[in-house]
Amino acid sequence: MLNPADADFLTALPQALLRPVRPSDVEEPRGRWQGQGRAVACPQSAEDVAALIRAARAARVGLVPLGGGTGLVGGQILTDGPAPLILSLERMTALRAVYPQENALVADAGAVLADVQAAAETVDRLFPLTLASQGSARIGGLLATNAGGVNVLRYGNARDLVLGIEAVLADGSILRGLKRLRKDNAGYDLRHLLIGSEGTLGVITAASLKLFPRPAAEGAAFLVVESPEAALALLALAQDRLPGMISAFELIHRQGLEFLAETMPQVRQPFATRPEWMVLVDLGLPLGIDPEAALSGLYEAAGNLVQDGVIAASAAQRAEFWALREAIPAANRKIGAVSSHDISLPLSEIPVFLQQAGPLLARIGQFRVNCFGHLGDGNLHYNVFPMPGRTRADHENQREAVKTCVHDLVHGLGGSVSAEHGVGRLKVGDLERYGDPVKLATMRAIKQALDPDGILNPGAVLRG
Incomplete structure (x- = not known):
């Protein structure tokens, strides 16, 4: 059994690292759950994190890591049981180093995604992880949940963008894994064990991230399709005609446009009559290929797969297209979902x-x-x-x-009920219902081996 983070425990911690709990520390973005915590610890280094974890283990106090608080499956809040110590990495925001010739960047886990993207841009490089919450989501949380976003088609999930990680394990030891190597077969790859583990096996404190050359030109188009089948056929055609150049291919239903009209009428819509289905195609192109010409060629080659379309004529219009796409989740929240999947x-x-x-x-x-x-x-x-x-x-x-x-x-149908948001606490039962028994047994064995006292993010991913 775990103990609460009571006054005696908190008094024994370095007071300079503690602050009171704020509402945003214990609120879930969709408003379904209210978390708890006695205090928030804000370490400034991996060594601080290690000391806090050692103290929590000695006192058998649960510890809940907190990044930007944007997670949608409750992995960052504990709703019941003994009150935990919340561990926020908000002070660990350093961009430690940028290596443009290596296409690598080293950042603290508390660095905000938008700041990492901007740092890459200053050296004419791209960090491609892109999602609606990038102005507040932090690198540690994004890696802990193996975040996806809109560019997975071209660049992969968060785990595909990591060269190495630094992390603190449940015994307070520090895994020094910030190598910037593209090849390293020296034993088990603990980086990928910790990425996606949602803070249940260790607390990520820094990461070496992959950068990429910035596309010489970018373009986007909204294309109206008759059905999802037509959208898939268009995707295959686009990949054949523009191999390696499609950054994103987003499917949008008419209902999303109607929600925008109802709740956010200021968002400009591309078609006078809202189509049943449309796709947002985004391109990143090498030097010498004009985006409008490439998209016009795709439109013409698509034939009856596409009924109508609007091609961005400028960077500003492309940004406007993406603003519409990113506004859809906000409109959803205003309507209020019965159940989101x-x-x-x-x-x-x-x-x-x-x-x-x-x-x-x-x-x-x-x-x-x-x-x-x-x-x-x-x-x-x-x-x-x-x-x-x-x-x-x-x-x-x-x-x-x-x-x-x-x-x-x-x-x-052979799918997954957790694609990019993780399991958190919301989908623990789903994982038990649909997960492969051998996988679940292996996960429990790993959890027991690395965190035998169950102090790291108790109740997330696996039941205690």
Whole structure:
């Protein structure tokens, strides 16, 4: 059993590292859960983190790591049980070094993603991890959850962008793994064990990150398609015509545009009549290829796969296209979802899922569905909302049934119920329901070996 972070425990810690708990430290962005904590520790170095973890282990006090607080599965808050010590990396924001010729950058785990992107840009390089919360999300949390974002199609998930990590383990030892090597087969790759472990196996304190050459030109287009099947055919055509140049390929449903019109009418929409389905294609091109010409060529080659389209004529218009895409989650929050689903599927199963999910949900009740997401890598955000005039509170008794309906179908089609947001505390039961038993047993063995006292992010990913 763990103990609470009581006054005696807190008094024994370095007081200069502590601050009071703020509401943002214990609130989940979607407003479903309220966390707890007696104090927030704000270390300034890996050594500080190590000392705090050693103290927590000695006192058997749970420790919940906190990055930017943008996680959507409750991994950063503990709602019940003994009050933990919250460990925030907000003071560890240093960009330690940039190596443009190596295409590498070393950053503290508390560095904000937008600052890392800007640092790369100052040396004419690109750090491609891109998502809506990049102005507040921190590198440590992004790696701990193996964040995805819009550029996975071209550059991969967060784990694909890491050369090495520094982390503190549950016994307070520091893993010094910040090598900037592209090849290193010297034993187990502990970097990838800790990335995606959501702070349950260790606390990431710094990372060596991969940088890339900046594209010589960028372009974007909204293209209207008849169906998800047509969108997949267009994706295949685009990859054939422009190999290695497609940065993102986003699927957007009419419902998302209607939510924007309802809640954020200032967001300019590209078509006078909202299409049932459209895709946002984004290109990063080498020197000598004009983006408008490339997208116009794709439009012409697509034939009847595309009914209409708007090609960005400038960088400002491309930014406007992306502003619309990134506004969709904000509009969703204003409407209030009955149940939100971060799922992934084999590409060929996406149309099957979309054909079957609606009728299955209709057996439960009447809902609106906003389906959008990263079609290029098979990751959809399939979110279920109340009908006009009702609120999510009216469907609270149906929320679990809705989630189970969607997740059962995803699992049956060979997909994942956690594509890019992680497991956190929200999906612990889902992991147990759908996870491979051998995988789960191996995960529990690893957790027991690295954190036998269960102090690191208790209750996240695996039940205590």
